[in-house]
Amino acid sequence: MAEMSYAEAIRDGLATALRLDPSVICYGLGVTDPKGVFGTTLGLEAEFGSDRVFDMPTAENAMTGIAIGAALGGLRPVLTHQRLDFALLSMDQIVNNAAKWRFMFGGSASAPLVIRMILGRGWGQGPTHSQNLHAWFAHIPGLKVVMPTRPADAKGLLLSAIFGQDPVIFLEQRWLHNARGETPQGDYRVPIGPSAQLHSGDDLTVVSSGYLSIEALHAAQFLAANGVGCDLIDLRSLRPLDLPAIRASLVRTGRLLVLDSGFATGGIAGEILAWASETAFSALKVAPARLTAPDAPEATSPALTEAYHVRAEHIAARAAQMLGVTLDVEPLVSRRRFAHDTPGDWFKGPF
Amino acid sequence: MAEMSYAEAIRDGLATALRLDPSVICYGLGVTDPKGVFGTTLGLEAEFGSDRVFDMPTAENAMTGIAIGAALGGLRPVLTHQRLDFALLSMDQIVNNAAKWRFMFGGSASAPLVIRMILGRGWGQGPTHSQNLHAWFAHIPGLKVVMPTRPADAKGLLLSAIFGQDPVIFLEQRWLHNARGETPQGDYRVPIGPSAQLHSGDDLTVVSSGYLSIEALHAAQFLAANGVGCDLIDLRSLRPLDLPAIRASLVRTGRLLVLDSGFATGGIAGEILAWASETAFSALKVAPARLTAPDAPEATSPALTEAYHVRAEHIAARAAQMLGVTLDVEPLVSRRRFAHDTPGDWFKGPF
Amino acid sequence: MAELDLLTSMKRIRAVEERIALRYGEQKMRCPTHLSIGQEAVAAGVCAALTAADLAVSGHRAHAHYLAKGGSMRALVAELYGKVDGCCRGKGGSMHLTDRAAGFVGSTAIVGGTIPVGVGLALALKQQRSDAVSVVFLGDAATETGVFYESVNFAVLKTLPVLFVCENNLYSVYSPLSVRQPPGREIHRVAQALGLSAQSGDGNDALAVAGLASGAVSAIRNGAGPQFLEFSTYRWREHCGPNYDNDIGYRTEAEFEAWRACDPIPKLEALLDAVRIETLNAKVEQEVDDAFAFAEMSAFPPEFEAFTDLTSDVSGAAHG
Amino acid sequence: MAELDLLTSMKRIRAVEERIALRYGEQKMRCPTHLSIGQEAVAAGVCAALTAADLAVSGHRAHAHYLAKGGSMRALVAELYGKVDGCCRGKGGSMHLTDRAAGFVGSTAIVGGTIPVGVGLALALKQQRSDAVSVVFLGDAATETGVFYESVNFAVLKTLPVLFVCENNLYSVYSPLSVRQPPGREIHRVAQALGLSAQSGDGNDALAVAGLASGAVSAIRNGAGPQFLEFSTYRWREHCGPNYDNDIGYRTEAEFEAWRACDPIPKLEALLDAVRIETLNAKVEQEVDDAFAFAEMSAFPPEFEAFTDLTSDVSGAAHG
């Protein structure tokens, strides 16, 4: 175990994979530059050579197809996009080739590759540097989609993704890169699928993923201090979804609140609500609820992001409402010590 | 009024628009070829000239951006893709530019354009010529998404789309092109948003769209003959969704069954179930349900498509189950007179 | 003997595709099917320069490439019939062919979609210090796609062992080059400007194709980096399906006849003696008979296979 | 007088960007910001050949193009401050600039994203029989994107009135050309092979740029079809943000100093008398003072505007 940041954990996962298996390669815009993709690839080229760790042209679609070909040829590629938004250029290769290769060739081959995508937020990222489009990937048969919250999970899921047999979309929220946590050393793997339970309680099931799980944890702790007990299920994987864990909690609590950093309509939160109402209807004591990003892109001005994001106070307030208890959530707001459009004091821009 | 096929209705809508407004242009692969995109563009080049109606290079991404630029420059472009699957190459332009232009430039301009996408099915279309990815578009703020079922709606929604102020994704299921119906002549418009009610009944609310509405109509009529009354709501628009109409029906029937030709997980059916359970929980007498495509691509072999699609018998059976009545749905199967992987006897391939 | 091998390769393609055309109307091959009749020389000539260790990818019109590369004819026909013995167990159909033993990695149905895949295979070959090459078969329309340029740029940048083979048959579906590319465009010259070594040749002359291909493949094996070959040729039948369509208006009967006069098969037959050709014809017809009999006899895949092969551990279920 | 206009244009860009750099640390301009300092001559020279009826689009590094094309400085600075008087009412930030009155249609943040938009504008101009041209500003990395090639092909095919202006500043973020494009690549030669009339020039010489641009624009107005100009130039400060970063390792101080010696501003100042320059400096400083004062004074947009301008008839609401 070592205490490290989420970015360091990813770097550690990449280095571990590169060390374990010469077929692992790692590329993407800026992977070898002095910033090393927010620190996640720093020093890898020096250690593993520029045949295995390299920069690339601005050509997201072809570079995805190249990863697919490389995977079919026996390599284990990790492609990194500094923003998910840029990967929209590669949806054809991701969906028509990577996701379907195994199926459309009758199981005779598959394209095991990892596509890291970083999701921006706040500080002027604006409409095309902040999209949380994980619901898109989660809609596609043949893909696996993970969105780790904690450094250990980031490392462990990354190693499982790299050494698995499937194309995996690996989603990293920018606001998590500096979050710190105990992380196992060496070849540590977290299976893709099972969720993690971050908090326990019998009154309400909160389902969350990524950075929102941190907000949710604040809310759950605050609620606990106020006599309300929440299960907090951190999904880790958005495809497949750990529906058994949600069901087990829901039959106990009877109340379901799902959080989602993506757009409201057609998001993953909706999918979970739909599934719950369809398959666990009788367990529901009250209407299930979701808190998601609004149905609008994130604007650039800090004046326009304040009301945009779901934060701990909204979660606590909604939980209280679902339980019919009155609760002043103001302490959750006033204890926050940094600007609303940054993940912490350390962040000063420019991106 | 004139009786015409869905394809003819679209052609009529395009011709009407081209006639009404010299700024309308119409292009896409094969738009001017002898087949005229399943007949939907036949003769338009001859009537309106090759400056306004033209073929294009195989370059879906740029040709979408070019439509955006043309729209910003004052034209009203209609871009056609013979399969939705090809449009995956243009998600960057659709999502990062078309959908966001109005928002990210503070409302100072917008890109009114129509992107027609044809959705294949059956007869060996296979994994990359049959995708019903409407949920993707419906997830994106800034887009409108329509999926008409009847010829009149196809024409009327197309004209509204062309002369509106927004980017519209216009989805045509290949299996509907030969469906016939009474269609108003001239500049007939159907507003984008409101659904259409295709059948009425007080026991169950069935929500559907596109070709599935035809299967649903068979089911509803069969159910009616067997004493079960269904409201059948044909959405027409998938973004925005006509939630008021669904609510009005649901509070009356207390039972909700949503059909969706898209993949199960993260689809539009799930969104409607989520919304209903969240906002109309107390109206629900039984668990809401959905019937969707499975979480798998459509395979090529006819042996693998038989169990893939939702058909009238599945809808009727599920409806009966939700009502706790026993019903033999076999007549819905045995009355069908053509191969399961074709929309009718007229279809002999090759695509 | 090179001529006989080339002729055999072309005749196998021609014969199986003529049979497909003949029997397509039976409605048992239920998938969109793009025939290569008229274009066989490119596939045959290029693959003559390859070994089974070399890799290849292609697009929607792939029967010829798959067969010439050594793909199983039985598995091809069974795939068209949607049978479990098809090369994709019936999941892919005509546009998705694969035979890894033969080095035919795969063809897919999205124009341009396998171009980067072929480049990625070349990247893997280079990393593995293999001396095999990766071949990307593409049509003239595929050179209009952005992914072609992106892929070529990377191949040149990294000096990858990849051979791009462009069959310029003048049309994309029913669209002539004139509505898609500027007048005077020479595709191989564009390729050259991107940094590829590029040449063009007569795509209806199998020996000429083989000559250019073996030169290009040797150059690649010698580390000269990616190469591009453009071959002019012509598809005889409709874009998709079994029929002739010179009557529907997008091209002329005269143009077709001029190209038919350049049929690559008689050109090569003229160099061989009649007896050998007779023997060959009989052998090929028998192989085709066998492949169709095999396909007809093969079972359909079980229904549940519609929901398998999604990921390494998940099967779906009908009607979510 | 052409020199004075060019100098004015460059100085306005330089001055406002130097002020942005100076004040960026205050954390009031809270958005990623890409400065053009060092590259002003291209924007100034090209826009000198245009009128307000001509249209332009650009990418992430767009301040210079927006200002040179006539965009409002106040609206630019207010946009960086996220204020309601910004050119996008605070929704877009530095990477999204628009001033339709000036013919600056828009800049966006996805590399290559506005290239087809500019071509589409040219299509509209041609349909409307306008004699205006559409200008697409792009960087060297944008010529690696597939959409560039697709867009150029269509522009050439349809003889559209579009001028592509490529600022080759040797880098994409911290990545030199060597890791992105093959050695010896000359971007304008690739453009030429695609069918564009293409030239290259010194991007740090505003008069030279203006000369090439006015030739290209006249050719377009005379129906010669799309043109491509490549200008070599250099960005002085970090890719994104206000600082110098020659110390972090991706480029050398010596390289930077060599390019700084080619500063386009003194080159032009040398042709003008000192008094005029003094007057100009004062005027420009005052305009910058005014723009910042305006931005500081401007209000933030009301919170509900985070959820407006989605479609013509829909506003969203917070927390779906």
Ligand SMILES: Cc1ncc(C[n+]2csc(CCOP(=O)(O)OP(=O)(O)O)c2C)c(N)n1
């Ligand atoms: C991205 C994409 N756009 C459109 C199509 C439809 N389509 C199928 S084949 C084809 C023609 C391709 O022409 P070419 O590359 O010259 O190959 P050919 O058919 O002539 O062998 C087209 C446009 C497709 N499959 N994929």
Ligand SMILES: Cc1ncc(C[n+]2csc(CCOP(=O)(O)OP(=O)(O)O)c2C)c(N)n1
């Ligand atoms: C599609 C896409 N990929 C990656 C990025 C990240 N990115 C932002 S600016 C930039 C560099 C572009 O370089 P160039 O076009 O040469 O312009 P310059 O910054 O040198 O002016 C990159 C790669 C992006 N915005 N869009």
Ligand SMILES: [Mg+2]
């Ligand atoms: Mg062709």
Ligand SMILES: [Mg+2]
């Ligand atoms: Mg640059």
